Amino acid sequence: MNALASAKDTEMVETTTSASPNRVIDIENLSLTFETNDGPVHALSDIDLKIEEGDFVSFIGPSGCGKTTLLRVIADLEKPTAGHISVNGVSPEEARLNRAYGYVFQAAALYPWRTIAKNVALPLEIMGLSAAEQRDRIARNMELVNLTGFEKKYPWQLSGGMQQRASIARALAVEPDLLLMDEPFGALDEIVRDHLNEQLLQLWAKTNKTVVFVTHSIPEAVFLSTKIVVLCPRPGRIYDVIESDLPRDRSLDIRETPEFLKIAHRVREGLKAGHSYED
Amino acid sequence: MTDVPLTQPRSTNPFSGLMSGTVGPVTVVVLAIIAIWYIAAVALNTPFQKDIYERAGQSDVAVSQMVTDTLFQERPVLPAPHQVIVEIWETTVEKKITSKRSLVYHTGITLSSTLMGFLIGTTLGILLAIGIVHSRVLDKSLMPWIISSQTIPILAIAPMIIVVLNAVGISGLLPKAMISTYLSFFPVTVGMVKGLRSPEVMHMDLMHTYSATRLQAFWKLRLPYAVPYLFTSMKIGMAASLVGAIVGELPTGAVAGLGARLLAGSYYGQTVQIWSALLMAAFLAGSLVALIGVLEKLTLKRMGMAQ
Amino acid sequence: MSTMTAPKRRLDMPALLAWFVVAMVVVGLFSPIFGPDYGIMDVPRLALCLVILAIAGVRYELGFMRNLVGDLILGLVTAIAAWLLIATVTNHAGEATLGFWALTAATWASAWLFVERLAVWKSASPTAQRIINLAIPAMFGITLLVLWQLIVTGAGVPKVLLPAPSEIWVRLTNSVPTLWADFQQTFLKAVLAGYIIGCGSAFIVAILVDRVPFLRRGLLPIGNLVSALPIIGVAPIMVMWFGFDWPSKAAVVIIMTFFPMLVNTVSGLAASDAMQRDLMRTYASNYWQTLLKLRLPMAMPFIFNALKINSTLALIGAIVAEFFGTPIVGMGFRISTEVGRMNVDMVWAEIAVAALAGSLFYGIVALLERAVTFWHPSVRGGRA
Ligand SMILES: Nc1ncnc2c1ncn2[C@@H]1O[C@H](COP(=O)(O)OP(=O)(O)OP(=O)(O)O)[C@@H](O)[C@H]1O
Numbered sequence: 017m018n019a020l021a022s023a024k025d026t027e028m029v030e031t032t033t034s035a036s037p038n039r040v041i042d043i044e045n046l047s048l049t050f051e052t053n054d055g056p057v058h059a060l061s062d063i064d065l066k067i068e069e070g071d072f073v074s075f076i077g078p079s080g081c082g083k084t085t086l087l088r089v090i091a092d093l094e095k096p097t098a099g100h101i102s103v104n105g106v107s108p109e110e111a112r113l114n115r116a117y118g119y120v121f122q123a124a125a126l127y128p129w130r131t132i133a134k135n136v137a138l139p140l141e142i143m144g145l146s147a148a149e150q151r152d153r154i155a156r157n158m159e160l161v162n163l164t165g166f167e168k169k170y171p172w173q174l175s176g177g178m179q180q181r182a183s184i185a186r187a188l189a190v191e192p193d194l195l196l197m198d199e200p201f202g203a204l205d206e207i208v209r210d211h212l213n214e215q216l217l218q219l220w221a222k223t224n225k226t227v228v229f230v231t232h233s234i235p236e237a238v239f240l241s242t243k244i245v246v247l248c249p250r251p252g253r254i255y256d257v258i259e260s261d262l263p264r265d266r267s268l269d270i271r272e273t274p275e276f277l278k279i280a281h282r283v284r285e286g287l288k289a290g291h292s293y294e295d
Numbered sequence: 296m297t298d299v300p301l302t303q304p305r306s307t308n309p310f311s312g313l314m315s316g317t318v319g320p321v322t323v324v325v326l327a328i329i330a331i332w333y334i335a336a337v338a339l340n341t342p343f344q345k346d347i348y349e350r351a352g353q354s355d356v357a358v359s360q361m362v363t364d365t366l367f368q369e370r371p372v373l374p375a376p377h378q379v380i381v382e383i384w385e386t387t388v389e390k391k392i393t394s395k396r397s398l399v400y401h402t403g404i405t406l407s408s409t410l411m412g413f414l415i416g417t418t419l420g421i422l423l424a425i426g427i428v429h430s431r432v433l434d435k436s437l438m439p440w441i442i443s444s445q446t447i448p449i450l451a452i453a454p455m456i457i458v459v460l461n462a463v464g465i466s467g468l469l470p471k472a473m474i475s476t477y478l479s480f481f482p483v484t485v486g487m488v489k490g491l492r493s494p495e496v497m498h499m500d501l502m503h504t505y506s507a508t509r510l511q512a513f514w515k516l517r518l519p520y521a522v523p524y525l526f527t528s529m530k531i532g533m534a535a536s537l538v539g540a541i542v543g544e545l546p547t548g549a550v551a552g553l554g555a556r557l558l559a560g561s562y563y564g565q566t567v568q569i570w571s572a573l574l575m576a577a578f579l580a581g582s583l584v585a586l587i588g589v590l591e592k593l594t595l596k597r598m599g600m601a602q
Numbered sequence: 603m604s605t606m607t608a609p610k611r612r613l614d615m616p617a618l619l620a621w622f623v624v625a626m627v628v629v630g631l632f633s634p635i636f637g638p639d640y641g642i643m644d645v646p647r648l649a650l651c652l653v654i655l656a657i658a659g660v661r662y663e664l665g666f667m668r669n670l671v672g673d674l675i676l677g678l679v680t681a682i683a684a685w686l687l688i689a690t691v692t693n694h695a696g697e698a699t700l701g702f703w704a705l706t707a708a709t710w711a712s713a714w715l716f717v718e719r720l721a722v723w724k725s726a727s728p729t730a731q732r733i734i735n736l737a738i739p740a741m742f743g744i745t746l747l748v749l750w751q752l753i754v755t756g757a758g759v760p761k762v763l764l765p766a767p768s769e770i771w772v773r774l775t776n777s778v779p780t781l782w783a784d785f786q787q788t789f790l791k792a793v794l795a796g797y798i799i800g801c802g803s804a805f806i807v808a809i810l811v812d813r814v815p816f817l818r819r820g821l822l823p824i825g826n827l828v829s830a831l832p833i834i835g836v837a838p839i840m841v842m843w844f845g846f847d848w849p850s851k852a853a854v855v856i857i858m859t860f861f862p863m864l865v866n867t868v869s870g871l872a873a874s875d876a877m878q879r880d881l882m883r884t885y886a887s888n889y890w891q892t893l894l895k896l897r898l899p900m901a902m903p904f905i906f907n908a909l910k911i912n913s914t915l916a917l918i919g920a921i922v923a924e925f926f927g928t929p930i931v932g933m934g935f936r937i938s939t940e941v942g943r944m945n946v947d948m949v950w951a952e953i954a955v956a957a958l959a960g961s962l963f964y965g966i967v968a969l970l971e972r973a974v975t976f977w978h979p980s981v982r983g984g985r986a
């Protein structure tokens with residue numbers, strides 16, 4: 017497995033020169049300033065970040081530190097005011113036009129006039145997939161988030177958690193190599209959240225997707241990630257990047273191990289430092 | 296007629312710059328409308344102008360001459376804006392107000408029945424709304440009729456109401472005002488019901504914990520909440536009331552008012568007179584609605600709901 | 603308002619109404635029914651009416667059978683009483699005196715009492731609840747018609763002033779061909795053509811305007827202003843331009859329906875929220891896909907609002923435009939000429955047709971709205 021990966025590595029290095037071959041996201045000196053009525057807001061300043069293929073990266077930080085903004089820059093929903101960013105080796109806009117990623121918003125954002133199945137089908141319709149292919153993907157992804165049997169329901173007939181799961185299924189249905197998730201499990205209870213965390217990990221391990229994940233929860237970040245990015249506010253910048261050495265296939269029990277707690281501790285220290293900066 | 300302003304989006308324009316407000320675009324659009332009006336006037340009046348030249352035996356008239364002539368006809372198909380303005384000027388400023396040919400006189404007649412109908416309609420609408428909010432039976436039995444009463448083209452009865460009331464000796468303002476009343480009570484009722492019901496459950500519960508009477512809850516909670524709704528629906532009601540007054544002046548016998556001017560103009564083919572009455576009516580509607588807008592601002596400010 | 607002071611248990615609205623019924627029955631018993639000189643005993647049918655009303659009122663006061671069966675009997679009593687009154691008064695038109703009015707008032711109060719009782723009925727099955735919710739306004743309407751009939755015949759109101767519903771009905775059934783011709787001319791030609799063209803063109807213009815932000819900002823305030831103007835005043839001009847026949851009426855309808863539709867569609871197209879638009883952006887969806895899949899569905903509640911407003915405006919516009927000149931057919935034409943001839947019952951028949959057409963038109967649009975915007979909180983009700 018390792019040998020395979022490295023073989024692939026060397027092969028690619030020969031063809032491409034600059035960035036590492038399977039570098040999915042490459043951010044250099046990136047800054048973003050919002051011009052508002054009462055002066056500029058420095059949402060992001062001097063961000064440097066590399067994300068490799070197969071990484072699971074979490075953004076964590078106090079509210080308002082720019083996590084969502086950074087994710088939106090990657091998704092080409094926001095334009096940086098300075099610096100450089102590439103996604104899959106091209107500009108975020110090109111990546112978006114290539115439909116390189118799936119995005120899960122902080123809220124479910126389902127369309128009330130479409131059934132759950134039709135909501136999941138929305139991106140597939142836009143991509144112009146065949147009806148059979150659409151049906152296949154809907155069934156598969158609804159199954160994945162445990163919503164089989166709710167295809168014909170409307171979003172407003174489901175609970176908030178189910179709606180959020182439907183929106184995850186919608187993002188997965190695109191079958192992107194890159195998944196951008198903005199606090200996807202924020203509105204769910206602990207049990208459902210644990211369950212979905214496990215499923216997300218399994219999916220990630222199975223498909224070798226790259227995931228960028230925003231969260232407020234330290235255990236969640238540590239449990240899921242191979243790399244944790246701690247941000248701090250005013251101006252929004254990276255305070256710490258923690259590479260996790262936990263094994264790739266983990267179960268929920270890992271949360272009691274000393275390694276886990278050590279990483280969690282370091283994240284907590286980073287968060288605290290970020291907060292003290294504020295005052 | 297019912298919900299238009301209620302559904303207006305709050306204008307939230309994140310952009311700034313010269314043409315990004317509303318003033319710039321609106322000015323441009325208004326200028327464009329005036330330009331189109333002139334072009335249309337020339338186009339529509341040309342055939343008749345050609346007729347005139349033919350009859351007069353003039354065959355080779357310069358284009359510029361013809362264009363000017365089309366804009367100054369006595370009874371044009373479409374009068375040019377300046378002709379209408381001149382007519383309005385002559386019939387307002389240069390005529391005595393008491394004169395039958397003064398537009399101010401006719402506007403005054405229409406205005407008074409509009410206002411009377413509006414006042415009665417608003418009062419009626421508010422009372423109905425209070426009843427509906429406080430009584431289940433009224434809510435269930437009256438509300439559907441209030442809504443379907445508006446699907447009836449009531450303006451169609453306007454002439455009959457006028458004629459019939461005249462027959463029993465009621466004439467003058469009241470019959471016209473009744474039509475305005477009918478048209479204006481509806482938006483007020485619907486808006487007020489919405490408004491009186493708009494306090495959140497939590498606030499009503501709070502009143503309950505104070506064991507406030509229904510009267511206290513009404514004065515201290517429901518009414519303040521309903522005020523913004525009231526003003527919005529009063530604007531619609533005022534516009535409807537003016538329509539009612541004008542249509543009330545159309546049928547047989549009416550000699551004064553903007554509606555009568557329209558009718559007289561159409562009998563004698565006085566297009567300039569029609570357009571000036573129309574423009575006056577538009578101006579009246581605009582200023583009445585604007586007046587309510589000012590009242591709204593002042594009231595909300597005093598109530599602390601707006602800066 | 604009596605309902606606003608906290609009512610004591612025994613003196614609530616139904617109890618008051620029942621007392622009122624009893625009081626009116628007593629008045630009816632001791633005063634002359636019809637002039638010159640009819641007492642209650644001279645008119646057996648009214649005596650029966652009085653008796654059943656008295657029983658119904660007293661029964662409620664005593665608290666006997668305050669249940670479903672009792673309420674149904676109350677409804678039946680009210681219906682019989684109303685029928686007896688109507689049947690009697692036709693023979694004594696214009697001769698009603700105090701006793702008759704007392705009985706009329708008693709019948710009215712017992713109808714109200716019945717509706718009060720209906721309103722507190724709760725049914726588990728939604729269809730039954732639906733029927734009750736329809737029955738209440740229907741009862742209200744029927745009561746209104748009955749009162750109209752009784753007052754107009756009883757007091758002998760001259761026909762030119764206000765004909766009785768029965769007279770209007772007779773006239774209506776006798777002049778079906780005329781009414782149908784008028785309906786065709788005004789509704790099927792002018793209203794429908796104008797409505798479709800007006801709403802359709804406004805919709806298309808709204809979509810075009812929406813693509814140019816500059817136009818949108820310039821046109822929206824003007825459209826709002828124009829919606830408040832008495833546009834109906836253009837009717838004489840349209841008649842001059844397009845002649846006496848229906849196209850000129852359709853033109854009036856087009857202008858009247860255009861602006862509400864334009865303003866509402868433009869507002870509706872702007873109604874989608876930022877997150878939903880971002881979602882479409884992440885799919886790299888193009889303009890038309892976003893329009894079809896997000897913005898148009900989102901705009902539907904606004905569009906239907908305009909369609910409903912316009913359905914009433916269209917009929918009004920066409921009828922009023924006919925006051926300015928028509929061929930000798932059309933609802934507006936008929937109304938204005940028959941008013942001139944003092945044929946008020948024909949006018950009312952025409953108005954009944956217009957009211958029916960207007961309500962049906964509105965109803966169909968409202969049903970369509972329910973079908974299309976089933977997902978909207980205001981339609982699906984309850985949970986937001
Ligand atoms: N469109 C905008 N205009 C102006 N300022 C903005 C805008 N969007 C975000 N900001 C500002 O940028 C900063 C970062 O916002 P962002 O939404 O990225 O925070 P966040 O880390 O996602 O917070 P949370 O955890 O609460 O979601 C905040 O101070 C916010 O006020």
Ligand SMILES: [Mg+2]
Nearest residue numbers: 083084085122
């Ligand atoms: Mg956020």
